[in-house]
Amino acid sequence: MLEDVRTRWHPIAATDDLPLRHVFHGQLLGREFAVWRADDGYVNVWENRCLHRGVRLSIGINDGRELKCQYHGWRYSNRTAGCTYIPAHPADAPARTITNRSFQAVERYGLVWSSEDPRGDLPVVEGIGEDDLLVLRAIPVNASAELVAQRLQSYRFQPNSEIAGTGTNIELVAATEAAVALRSCQGRAETLGVFFVQPVDSGRSVIRGVLSGRPNDAQLTAVLRYHNEALSKLREDLEREAAALPVPVPIEPIFERVSEELASLPELDSRGRKAAIRVQVARKWQTADGIMAFELRPIRGLLPTFQPGAHIDVHLPNGLVRQYSLTNGPGETDRFTIGVKLDPASRGGSQCLHDSVREGDVLAISEPRNNFPLRRDALKTIFVAGGIGVTPLLAMAQTLNNQSLAYELHYFAQNEQQLAFSECRQALGNAVMPHLGLSPSDTVNELRRLLSPYLPDTQLYICGPNPMLESTRSLAAEAGWPEAAVHFEYFKNTNVIDDSSSFEVALARSCLTIKVGAGQSILEAMRDAGVDLPSSCEQGACGTCLATVIEGEPDHQDVYLSPSERASGTKIMTCVSRSKSTRLVIDA
Amino acid sequence: MIKLYDYELSGNCYKLRLLMSILGVDYKTVPVDFYPGREHKSEWFLKLNPLGQLPVVDDDGLVLRDAQAILVYLAAKYDAAGTWYPRDNPELLGEISQWLAFADGITSTASAARLHDALFYDFDINTARAGAHRLFRILDEHLWFGERQERQWICSAKQPTIADIACFPYIMLSEEGGISRQDYPAIRRWCDRIKRINGFIVMSGVFPAGPAKAA
Numbered sequence: 001m002l003e004d005v006r007t008r009w010h011p012i013a014a015t016d017d018l019p020l021r022h023v024f025h026g027q028l029l030g031r032e033f034a035v036w037r038a039d040d041g042y043v044n045v046w047e048n049r050c051l052h053r054g055v056r057l058s059i060g061i062n063d064g065r066e067l068k069c070q071y072h073g074w075r076y077s078n079r080t081a082g083c084t085y086i087p088a089h090p091a092d093a094p095a096r097t098i099t100n101r102s103f104q105a106v107e108r109y110g111l112v113w114s115s116e117d118p119r120g121d122l123p124v125v126e127g128i129g130e131d132d133l134l135v136l137r138a139i140p141v142n143a144s145a146e147l148v149a150q151r152l153q154s155y156r157f158q159p160n161s162e163i164a165g166t167g168t169n170i171e172l173v174a175a176t177e178a179a180v181a182l183r184s185c186q187g188r189a190e191t192l193g194v195f196f197v198q199p200v201d202s203g204r205s206v207i208r209g210v211l212s213g214r215p216n217d218a219q220l221t222a223v224l225r226y227h228n229e230a231l232s233k234l235r236e237d238l239e240r241e242a243a244a245l246p247v248p249v250p251i252e253p254i255f256e257r258v259s260e261e262l263a264s265l266p267e268l269d270s271r272g273r274k275a276a277i278r279v280q281v282a283r284k285w286q287t288a289d290g291i292m293a294f295e296l297r298p299i300r301g302l303l304p305t306f307q308p309g310a311h312i313d314v315h316l317p318n319g320l321v322r323q324y325s326l327t328n329g330p331g332e333t334d335r336f337t338i339g340v341k342l343d344p345a346s347r348g349g350s351q352c353l354h355d356s357v358r359e360g361d362v363l364a365i366s367e368p369r370n371n372f373p374l375r376r377d378a379l380k381t382i383f384v385a386g387g388i389g390v391t392p393l394l395a396m397a398q399t400l401n402n403q404s405l406a407y408e409l410h411y412f413a414q415n416e417q418q419l420a421f422s423e424c425r426q427a428l429g430n431a432v433m434p435h436l437g438l439s440p441s442d443t444v445n446e447l448r449r450l451l452s453p454y455l456p457d458t459q460l461y462i463c464g465p466n467p468m469l470e471s472t473r474s475l476a477a478e479a480g481w482p483e484a485a486v487h488f489e490y491f492k493n494t495n496v497i498d499d500s501s502s503f504e505v506a507l508a509r510s511c512l513t514i515k516v517g518a519g520q521s522i523l524e525a526m527r528d529a530g531v532d533l534p535s536s537c538e539q540g541a542c543g544t545c546l547a548t549v550i551e552g553e554p555d556h557q558d559v560y561l562s563p564s565e566r567a568s569g570t571k572i573m574t575c576v577s578r579s580k581s582t583r584l585v586i587d588a
Numbered sequence: 589m590i591k592l593y594d595y596e597l598s599g600n601c602y603k604l605r606l607l608m609s610i611l612g613v614d615y616k617t618v619p620v621d622f623y624p625g626r627e628h629k630s631e632w633f634l635k636l637n638p639l640g641q642l643p644v645v646d647d648d649g650l651v652l653r654d655a656q657a658i659l660v661y662l663a664a665k666y667d668a669a670g671t672w673y674p675r676d677n678p679e680l681l682g683e684i685s686q687w688l689a690f691a692d693g694i695t696s697t698a699s700a701a702r703l704h705d706a707l708f709y710d711f712d713i714n715t716a717r718a719g720a721h722r723l724f725r726i727l728d729e730h731l732w733f734g735e736r737q738e739r740q741w742i743c744s745a746k747q748p749t750i751a752d753i754a755c756f757p758y759i760m761l762s763e764e765g766g767i768s769r770q771d772y773p774a775i776r777r778w779c780d781r782i783k784r785i786n787g788f789i790v791m792s793g794v795f796p797a798g799p800a801k802a803a
Contacts, residue, residue: 025770032770
């Protein structure tokens with residue numbers, strides 16, 4: 001019986017209960033919901049507990065894009081309910097297992113409908129037109145849904161235009177344990193009333209009435225008050241009746257464990273890069289000279305959670321795989337937007353996207369990965385972008401902007417026409433500062449000016465071409481920036497990789513020792529031995545194939561690790577770096 | 589300067605701190621150890637207020653007791669714009685007084701339930717909670733119909749009045765007395781609006797709201 005009820009759609013709120021920037025506190029069959037509308041209109045119905053300490057999310061803050069828990073500030077994203085930021089771990093991207101349980105939501109008949117486990121579509125209610133109806137004030141009742149639905153069958157009301165009169169004819173049109181439909185006729189006046197009963201818990205319900213036909217403005221309040229009064233009276237009787245009955249045992253909601261799909265690592269194939277998500281190119285447009293933007297939408301279901309700084313692998317029709325940063329702001333979870341610069345020396349990646357991929361095409365992409373996470377605990381954050389390097393920084397800037405945190409985005413380019421994503425930049429306003437047409441030496445001077453003096457609790461994020469990145473990093477060091485406050489992401493590793501060495505690698509966790517020969521990477525040798533590790537760019541730039549070194553001396557050839565990370569000797573990028581010692585022990 | 593005889597966890601003291609913060613009135617507090625010290629029943633305090641109740645203010649020698657009465661005094665004296673207690677509007681003053689009395693009802697029910705649950709007062713908890721629910725139903729209905737008439741606040745003024753400030757604290761703290769506000773969605777939305785008034789401050793158990801969407 002209860003199973004049956006769980007698979008049905010129930011109204012859980014009125015559309016009017018969800019103004020922007022509010023969190024509604026709902027409940028269905030004993031299970032509490034935090035219900036909130038994002039600024040993009042999407043209605044989120046979530047389990048009402050933070051995955052951290054179980055505090056109700058209905059007392060949290062809806063910032064229009066994310067819901068923030070009041071207790072320790074964990075932030076969850078619109079649509080996906082995935083955690084995007086944990087203030088106590090400001091330098092880390094939250095694990096994807098931290099995803100709250102969400103439930104489907106449909107808005108119809110002025111109500112918000114949900115279900116624990118819906119089978120089929122929302123039932124159509126005959127006689128109630130979507131554009132011509134009146135939603136009554138909801139009446140919570142301390143009585144079981146069964147009793148309420150029974151007693152509602154004898155509810156009496158006048159048609160909308162005749163509320164002052166008496167003696168209407170009432171016809172019972174339909175009655176189930178979840179709803180009662182009554183038609184009230186007097187002369188030519190006629191109103192259909194459908195009264196849904198939301199089973200809140202075993203002994204609590206909400207009557208949600210919807211009338212056919214919206215009265216004119218003069219009569220509107222009178223009709224609403226008329227039913228509010230009559231239904232309140234019915235409630236009094238119902239609660240008196242229920243109080244005489246034995247108190248029913250509250251329904252124990254079942255709290256599910258994290259889904260298997262989330263709890264397991266993303267699937268890897270023999271090459272370690274499975275692209276499990278299919279997206280459609282919904283829009284392709286030229287956003288700047290030589291830069292195409294792509295808006296990717298899921299074929300079905302939802303896209304996974306991302307954080308600012310994240311990138312995806314895009315599998316191209318010509319078989320190549322390329323990484324692109326997401327430019328999306330927080331909560332923009334219905335699409336992924338990337339910017340692709342046509343590289344004159346293209347090996348086929350950017351050229352294919354520019355020339356061959358069209359709107360409507362289907363592409364395979366990976367889950368977003370974030371090796372460039374954004375701290376949100378700085379007094380001020382400075383972003384330095386060179387050319388197309390602006391993409392991850394735009395996502396970051398939108399995040400700080402949404403939280404009203406101080407930042408500046410310095411955008412270096414040759415000219416106005418090379419500045420990408422104007423719409424997004426305009427929304428950010430004066431915090432985005434273009435620096436156009438500077439010579440290399442003027443660029444250095446400008447950067448020196450921007451980075452001095454170093455002020456405590458400031459963070460710096462840099463993304464751009466390698467020479468600019470290198471000089472920004474050294475200028476920051478000169479100005480006294482501590483290494484931990486300087487974050488960077490290279491597009492590519494332009495170091496010439498010396499892979500002439502050969503050595504032995506012991507994989508501590510796999511209890512395997514493998515030989516890495518000249519011309520072969522540690523990653524390749526591991527995969528040959530059947531030990532897989534996620535990887536992405538495979539040129540020492542993105543940070544995905546990072547492994548922990550337990551013993552031995554790494555021969556670093558990547559551009560991902562910072563000088564102190566390199567010096568610590570505890571980390572290695574397995575795609576390009578090698579070993580100076582004859583034996584390297586890594587935690588894999 | 590105004591001296592507020594204050595207990596941090598008292599909703600009735602908080603409503604005065606809240607209004608003074610909104611009005612930008614300077615004040616200093618004299619902490620009174622309400623629990624567990626029962627200092628509000630001490631000899632020195634009974635001289636200030638023979639009823640032995642918080643809060644009390646002393647404004648340059650004028651000593652006043654009773655939270656609602658002090659709200660009236662503060663708004664009438666220190667609100668230059670005259671919106672929180674519009675002295676020249678008899679209809680509104682009537683409305684405000686009606687809801688100040690309602691706030692007293694909230695204190696004797698919702699606050700009593702909280703004192704029972706949190707500070708071990710020997711009250712009939714079921715009566716206190718049922719009384720609070722009865723009042724919350726009335727207020728939720730009032731606010732729900734208000735929203736349909738573009739009335740944002742408890743009284744029919746365009747701006748909030750001291751009636752909102754008087755009712756707010758013990759509604760917001762009701763869950764500490766085992767009184768859920770789940771069945772009162774219009775009250776929950778009104779609470780968000782109060783939290784967005786310029787100068788709003790919190791107390792233990794009262795959480796802030798995020799900013800409203802910029803128009």
